[in-house]
Every structure is written in structure tokens, then in C-alpha cells.
Amino acid sequence: MLLRMAWRNLWRNRRRTLITLVAIAFGFLLSVSFTVFSDGYYGQMIDAAARMGAGNLTLQPLGYQTKPEAGKVIADTPVLIRTVLKTAHVRFAAERVISQGMAGTAVDTTGAGILGIDPAAEGRRLFILDHVVQGSGLTSTSGSQALVGSLMARQLELKIGRKFVITTTDRHGNVVSGLLKVCGVFTTGVDEVDRSIIVAPIDYLRALVGYAPSEATQVAVFLDSARHTDAVCASLSLAARAHRAEALSWQVMMPDLAGLITLDKAGNYFFQTFIFLLIMAGILDTVLMGVMERLREFGVMLAVGMTPGRVWSLIMLETFWLGVVGLIVGALVSIPVYWYLHSFGVDLSPLMQEKQVAGGVVLDLFIRARFQAGHIANIFGGVFALILVAGLYPAFLAARTRPVETMKII
Amino acid sequence: MSAQIVCMEQVDKIYVNGEEKTYALQNMNLTLNQGEFTALCGPSGSGKTTALNLIGILDSPSKGRIVVEGKDLGTLTRSAQAAMRKQRIGFIFQAYNLIPVLSVYENAEFVLMLKGVPMPERRAKVMAILDIVGMADKADRRPHQISGGQQQRVAIARAVAGEPALVLADEPTANVDSKTADGLLDLMERLNTQRGVTFLFSTHDPRVMERARRIVTLKDGTVTNDSVKQ
Numbered sequence: 001m002l003l004r005m006a007w008r009n010l011w012r013n014r015r016r017t018l019i020t021l022v023a024i025a026f027g028f029l030l031s032v033s034f035t036v037f038s039d040g041y042y043g044q045m046i047d048a049a050a051r052m053g054a055g056n057l058t059l060q061p062l063g064y065q066t067k068p069e070a071g072k073v074i075a076d077t078p079v080l081i082r083t084v085l086k087t088a089h090v091r092f093a094a095e096r097v098i099s100q101g102m103a104g105t106a107v108d109t110t111g112a113g114i115l116g117i118d119p120a121a122e123g124r125r126l127f128i129l130d131h132v133v134q135g136s137g138l139t140s141t142s143g144s145q146a147l148v149g150s151l152m153a154r155q156l157e158l159k160i161g162r163k164f165v166i167t168t169t170d171r172h173g174n175v176v177s178g179l180l181k182v183c184g185v186f187t188t189g190v191d192e193v194d195r196s197i198i199v200a201p202i203d204y205l206r207a208l209v210g211y212a213p214s215e216a217t218q219v220a221v222f223l224d225s226a227r228h229t230d231a232v233c234a235s236l237s238l239a240a241r242a243h244r245a246e247a248l249s250w251q252v253m254m255p256d257l258a259g260l261i262t263l264d265k266a267g268n269y270f271f272q273t274f275i276f277l278l279i280m281a282g283i284l285d286t287v288l289m290g291v292m293e294r295l296r297e298f299g300v301m302l303a304v305g306m307t308p309g310r311v312w313s314l315i316m317l318e319t320f321w322l323g324v325v326g327l328i329v330g331a332l333v334s335i336p337v338y339w340y341l342h343s344f345g346v347d348l349s350p351l352m353q354e355k356q357v358a359g360g361v362v363l364d365l366f367i368r369a370r371f372q373a374g375h376i377a378n379i380f381g382g383v384f385a386l387i388l389v390a391g392l393y394p395a396f397l398a399a400r401t402r403p404v405e406t407m408k409i410i
Numbered sequence: 411m412s413a414q415i416v417c418m419e420q421v422d423k424i425y426v427n428g429e430e431k432t433y434a435l436q437n438m439n440l441t442l443n444q445g446e447f448t449a450l451c452g453p454s455g456s457g458k459t460t461a462l463n464l465i466g467i468l469d470s471p472s473k474g475r476i477v478v479e480g481k482d483l484g485t486l487t488r489s490a491q492a493a494m495r496k497q498r499i500g501f502i503f504q505a506y507n508l509i510p511v512l513s514v515y516e517n518a519e520f521v522l523m524l525k526g527v528p529m530p531e532r533r534a535k536v537m538a539i540l541d542i543v544g545m546a547d548k549a550d551r552r553p554h555q556i557s558g559g560q561q562q563r564v565a566i567a568r569a570v571a572g573e574p575a576l577v578l579a580d581e582p583t584a585n586v587d588s589k590t591a592d593g594l595l596d597l598m599e600r601l602n603t604q605r606g607v608t609f610l611f612s613t614h615d616p617r618v619m620e621r622a623r624r625i626v627t628l629k630d631g632t633v634t635n636d637s638v639k640q
């Protein structure tokens with residue numbers, strides 16, 4: 001009966017209840033929209049970061065992250081990749097050889113990071129391969145062709161077909177040099193990348209630094225969703241150990257980006273908490289007004305034997321209904337908004353003058369909302385809990401009613 | 411001899427406003443026995459409502475002792491007071507005070523629900539009492555859909571549905587016309603004689619005084635007359 005009474009009480013002042021429901025629904029909608037939009041934005045950033053080179057997670061030789069040395073390699077990479085590809089949520093894995101050195105022409109020299117890849121296996125997953133602005137991509141794993149960044153090309157006055165020298169150290173620490181011919185120039189928009197990265201065929205680089213055909217510096221692992229990164233990282237750590245390697249998430253590989261996202265999320269949480277508190281204040285007002293108007297009624301209930309605890313429960317049940325209906329309305333309103341943001345996305349590029357780069361990643365300004373059940377469940381739970389908290393004080397007041405004071409009559 | 415239901419011994423109720431003290435009741439003594447149909451009379455401000463509030467455990471005395479069904483009210487905790495009201499005392503208010511979101515049936519059922527009476531038994535009891543008060547055919551109506559007299563009938567049904575030892579009625583006929591008042595008094599009289607429910611009214615209404623078998627008169631918070639009709 002209490003549940004029924006609470007439901008009916010909710011509709012005694014329809015206008016007030018409807019206004020409160022609109023406030024809850026609007027707050028929920030705002031929070032959900034912001035969250036799915038942010039999740040889409042972060043997801044795109046992480047995907048972009050993965051495509052910049054290192055994948056959603058990376059398998060590297062033990063200690064390479066803190067002290068990169070050419071002598072540190074992963075052995076039997078084909079075996080390791082087969083294991084990786086059998087792991088749940090893994091979509092793709094690619095071996096790479098990485099070397100640090102110098103690039104030089106008759107004009108100038110510059111520091112360079114040389115990335116050895118298998119172009120056929122990579123397809124266009126690697127961000128650089130998708131941003132070749134002159135010439136063409138790599139065509140084999142063993143030739144002496146190379147892609148260079150546009151800023152490096154300008155500095156070294158490199159053009160398609162021109163040759164340049166790379167100097168690096170082999171696995172034993174000896175200085176070695178090789179001659180590469182420019183087959184393409186890429187522009188990613190990230191100056192650091194465009195100024196210092198050279199992409200070369202993996203077997204060419206292996207041969208240069210003295211690696212065996214089954215050895216590599218890195219296995220980049222791409223997942224079907226970045227949210228599985230930690231779980232896959234954990235499940236691959238044992239397999240990696242067998243190859244004297246370790247599994248590192250994108251957060252470890254790209255700490256700047258991870259920090260940026262963490263900071264942005266903290267701002268979002270603050271903003272959403274503020275929205276939730278506003279909702280809570282509105283609900284407190286509604287429930288409190290409802291209670292103050294009905295003190296006489298509570299007096300009657302208490303007079304005929306209702307315990308203060310049950311009066312408290314009645315108000316909490318009213319608040320419960322308010323939360324349930326408010327969240328249902330909020331969800332119904334949020335679904336089409338999410339659908340629109342997911343299907344059509346939002347293009348922020350007209351608002352930005354230049355290409356945006358953050359944490360070493362070029363930001364895609366066309367953002368599509370992404371649904372993450374855990375985040376939406378958190379909003380549901382958070383809003384609902386706050387609504388219930390808002391009911392505590394009015395419920396306490398109602399339970400404390402003294403019949404003799406409120407009724408002024410027996 | 412009937413069992414004693416209420417015993418008030420040297421009860422004072424003092425309201426303090428700053429340094430000013432007002433005696434609503436002063437050295438009041440009263441006993442009520444089971445099955446009595448008693449009217450508490452007196453002019454406004456004589457302490458009738460205060461006396462009912464104290465007996466109904468809605469307020470506490472400043473001095474003295476009140477015993478209801480052998481229990482000293484001064485020793486009861488808040489939850490024990492609520493339990494006592496729920497189990498043993500019924501209330502009828504001048505302004506009916508039905509719960510607006512509940513139907514006639516649900517209002518009558520309310521106390522039984524609080525008492526934890528099982529559903530089938532509850533239904534039988536509620537329909538029986540609504541039949542007695544003549545509201546069975548309007549069981550689904552809400553309070554605002556029935557007249558004042560009908561609302562008071564429902565209030566009476568609510569008060570007696572839980573089979574209390576004592577029903578306290580504050581000016582139960584004050585807000586209804588004389589014909590309705592007669593009907594309500596007939597009803598309460600019938601409940602008193604047929605079911606043995608003890609009634610204590612506070613009233614100005616000569617019709618109530620006429621029907622009451624015992625009249626206790628209060629003046630300035632003190633019992634000035636206590637007469638039993640033969």
C-alpha cells in the first residue's frame with residue numbers, strides 16, 4: 001500500500017512533478033550526451049594514437065621502454081603474433097623494427113627514428129601510410145625505399161626518387177649506415193613525426209641492424225575496442241614473458257595522451273557532478289515542498305498508528321518513484337539524441353582554425369558519440385543515488401512530525 | 411464490573427510561552443470503563459481537546475499519570491506509543507482527515523494494514539465495517555468524491571476497523587448538518603452497543619450530549635461535573 005500511496009502522492013501536484021521530471025530528464029540527457037560524446041572523442045583519440053604506431057597495446061622487449069637499445073629484441077615474433085591473434089578482442093597485430101639514428105643528405109643531417117614495417121601486412125592501419133601526400137607507399141619488405149616526413153624532406157631537400165643516408169647502431173652497438181631512396185612523403189600534421197620519422201621496409205632495417213628474420217623490436221596490437229586494453233594486456237603478459245617481452249598499454253606508451261584524457265575526464269566529472277547537484281537541489285525543493293504541505297496528513301497517519309519509520313519510508317518511496325520515472329523519461333529522451341550523435345556525428349572543424357594536435361596525436365574533429373554501458377550505468381546509478389539522497393531530509397522531517405502540533409485538533 | 415480503560419490521575423498540562431504559564435489542564439482526574447459512551451463537554455479553551463490529546467498519546471502531560479489499558483503512558487517509547495495508538499486507540503477527527511490519495515476502502519483498510527492483518531482477513535473486516543457505516547457501495551470513491559457526512563462515516567469506519575479498545579472523537583458532528591449528525595450518532599451508538607467499542611467525545615453539540623450516557627464537564631482545565639445518566 002505504501003508503494004501505491006507514494007505513486008499517487010507523486011501525482012497530486014502534477015505540474016510540480018512534471019517540472020521536476022523534466023529537470024531530472026534534462027540533467028540526465030545532458031550528462032549522457034556529454035559522456036557519449038566524450039567517450040567518442042576519447043575513443044577516436046586512442047584509435048588515432050594506436051594508428052600513430054604503437055597499437056592499443058604494444059609488446060616490447062623487457063626494459064626497452066625505459067632504455068631503448070638495438071640489442072633488445074623479441075625473438076620468434078611469428079610465434080608470438082600467432083598467440084596474440086588467438087586472444088579475444090585482438091583484431092590485428094604487426095611486427096616492427098625500430099631504430100634511432102641520423103638521416104643525411106649533402107644539404108643537411110637530422111636526427112631520425114626509423115620504423116621498419118611490413119607494408120602488405122600493415123595495409124593502411126598505420127596513420128602515416130594513410131597520409132602520404134607525395135609519391136607512393138612502400139611496396140616490399142626488403143627494398144631500399146623509404147617514406148619521409150614532409151618537414152624532414154624540406155630540411156634535407158628530399159624529393160621523390162632522391163637518395164639519403166641513414167646512420168644508426170646495430171644490435172652489437174656498431175655504427176652502420178644504409179642508403180634509402182624516397183618513394184613517398186607524408187604529412188601527419190604532428191610536427192615531431194613529420195620532422196623525424198622515416199618508414200622503411202622491415203627486412204631492410206633488420207638486415208641493417210643485424211636482426212634475424214624472426215626478430216623484431218615491437219609487436220603492435222590493435223583491438224576491436226580500446227576499452228579492452230587492460231584485460232588484453234593482462235592476458236598477454238604471460239605469452240610476452242616467454243619471449244622476454246612485456247605487454248604495455250597505450251597509456252604507458254603514450255603517457256602524454258593518457259594524462260590529457262585523464263585531465264579532461266576529471267573536468268567532465270566535475271561538470272557532471274555540478275549538473276547532478278543542481279538536479280538534487282531541484283528534487284530536494286520539490287519533495288520538501290510536498291512534505292511541508294502535507295504535515296497535517298503525516299500527523300493523521302502518525303496519530304492512527306503509523307510509525308515514524310513508515311512515514312520516512314513513504315517519502316523515500318515517493319522520491320524513488322520520482323527517480324524511476326525521471327530516469328525513464330531521461331533515457332527515452334537520450335536515446336534519439338545518442339542515435340543522432342552516433343549516426344551523424346558532430347563536425348567541430350569549422351570552430352577550429354588549424355589542425356588540432358594533442359598528446360602527439362592529430363585530433364579528428366569529426367566526432368561520433370560512443371556508447372559505453374559502464375559509463376551510462378554509472379550515470380543511472382549516480383543520478384538515482386543523488387535523487388534518493390535528496391529525499392532524505394524531507395523524509396526525516398516528515399517522520400519527525402508531531403501530530404499534536406500539525407493537527408491542532410486531536 | 412467493566413474493566414477500566416483510562417485512568418487520569420492529577421494531570422496537569424502547562425503551556426509555557428516565555429515566562430507566562432498557561433494551564434490547559436489542572437489536576438484532572440478521570441476514569442473511563444470499557445463500553446462507556448462518554449461526552450467531554452465544556453466551553454472553548456476548557457481543555458477538552460488537550461485531554462483527548464493526552465489520552466490518545468499525541469501529547470504528554472506536564473504532571474500526573476495517565477494509564478490506558480493498564481499501561482502507564484509516561485513509560486512508553488515513541489514506537490511503543492505508535493504501537494499503542496495503532497492497536498488500542500481509534501481516532502475520529504472534526505475535519506475527517508481521510509488520506510486523500512486513498513479510496514474509501516483503502517482509508518478504512520489503512521489501520522489494518524499498519525497492524526499487519528493478512529489480506530483476506532483485512533478485506534472481510536473492511537467490507538463488514540463499510541457495510542455497517544453504509545459506505546460499502548462507495549468503496550472505490552476517493553474522499554473528494556463523497557460528501558462531508560460520508561467522509562465522517564469513513565473516518566468512523568477507519569477508527570473502529572482495527573477493533574480498538576477506545577475511540578476518541580473530537581467534535582465528530584461539528585462539520586455536518588443535523589440530519590447527518592443524527593445518522594453519525596446512530597452509527598456510533600450502534601457500534602458502542604453492538605461491538606462494545608468505548609467512545610469518548612469532546613463536543614459542544616447538544617445532540618451528542620443528549621445521546622451520551624455519561625457527561626464529564628470541564629472548566630478551565632478542571633473537571634467540574636461528572637454525571638452518569640440513568
